[in-house]
Amino acid sequence: MAKIIDDETMENVCLLAKLSLEEEEREAARAEMQKMLTYVEKLDQLDTEGTEPMSHIFGSENVFREDEIVNENQKTAMLFNAPRTKDGQYHVPKTIG
Template sequence: MVKKIDDETMENICILAKLTLSEAEKEKAKEEMQRMLDYVEKLNELDTSGVKPLSHLFPSHNIFREDVITSQDNRDALLGNAPEKKDGQFQVPKTIG
């Protein structure tokens, strides 16, 4: 059986979650959390001994393409549009003092 959520547990949850709730809101939250725990307890009653564990609902496969080099070193073409260049690299204004 699932332990009932008491006022002390609810207060700790509010502290950890940094929530400020009125007494009515705490009571409602307590009831909702208890319903969730009861539902999980109900699920624990199911016999899952013959069920294969899943990480995804649908089968997954690698959808990424292979890394293929499609161009050669065209540094000169790339630097052709640079306003300033130095030692084969873009030269930019200094930003850190």
């Protein structure tokens, strides 16, 4: 069974996290932390024989896709909705004096 979180442990956690909890909040936090410890104990029971330890879920190679342009130049279509245009650009009122 997972270690039981006692008052001293809760006090240390609150001190380290700079928390000031009322008794009701402290008990709720203790219950949540106890659930986490119980779950971690279940994970410790998994057979990890032959599994290499890792620090990241991805390997060291780049796993992201390359950027690709997937739409053509839409300038004309975008300017079609503009209230005013000038020299192929949006024409907006001057905002600096």
